Amino acid sequence: MTVEEKTRSTSKFKLVGAKEVGYNVKQVDQFLDRARAYFLNADITGAAITSHDVRTASFEPARRGYNAQSVDAAMDRIEDEFVLRERELLIKAEGEQAWMMKIGKTASVLRSRLHRPDGERFRRPSRKGVQSYSIADVDLLCRELLTYIEDNGELSVDVVRRAIFSPVKGRNGYEESQVDAFLDRMVELMASIDTATEKQA
Structure with a gap:
């Protein structure tokens, strides 16, 4: 062999x-x-x-x-x-209420950004020509996430994990690092919610 x-x-x-x-x-x-x-x-x-x-x-x-x-x-x-x-x-260690409070606090922080108007949810890159994410693509996902949080919308965490946005240049798009950091927190929240739901089922 x-x-x-x-x-x-x-x-x-x-x-x-x-x-x-x-x-x-x-x-x-x-x-x-x-x-x-x-x-x-x-x-x-x-x-x-x-x-x-x-x-x-x-x-x-x-x-x-x-x-x-x-x-x-x-x-x-x-x-x-x-x-x-x-x-x-x-x-x-701290009881189930502590877990629910953690989820609620994270959801509150993320919800406030999701409620911002289209085109204003994230920073624009400060450097010209640097690659950024399509504003339309990111805002579309954000609207779906807001529905997920506030109206129990059906959205798989894997959709967020695998999200891909069209590349644009500079201030024509959102800063990639800030969007990535936000979606990382969103995945954390969705995984936590899914875990809690499975436990209750």
């Missing part, structure tokens, strides 16, 4: 073709091993890993790497598990 065949037979995920680019295998394996050890309390010396760490983890591109879609789907499931455990730990 060649080295490549051995690697493929022991891989956690499907590997892309020899001429294709996927996620760096070593980086993915190391992160997942750390996350699993921490989740199972086997890693008592390493730094704590949170649902936020899982959500924001990134891996370098590499030839013959892991299929990105497979890894992303697994990371979403792992994030949900971490959210569930964080909820359980907080409830155990």
Whole structure:
């Protein structure tokens, strides 16, 4: 068995073709091993890993790497598990009311931005020519998020996780970093709400 065949037979995920680019295998394996050890309390010396760490983890591109879609789907499931455990730990330590207050506080902060008029929800880049997000695309998602929060609209957290906006230049769009940070908080909130709903079902 060649080295490549051995690697493929022991891989956690499907590997892309020899001429294709996927996620760096070593980086993915190391992160997942750390996350699993921490989740199972086997890693008592390493730094704590949170649902936020899982959500924001990134891996370098590499030839013959892991299929990105497979890894992303697994990371979403792992994030949900971490959210569930964080909820359980907080409830155990401070009671269920503390968890509900946390969700309510986050929702209030996010709602205030969602209520801003179209075209005014996020900053415009200060530098000319820098890439930014289409205002129309971002505002469309924001309106859907507001419906989700205030009217119990049906919107999957995966839609927000996988949101893609058309690129524009400079002040013709919203600043990417601010939009990304907001959506990161939104995913955190939606995952928390989903977890609470599943517990009540």
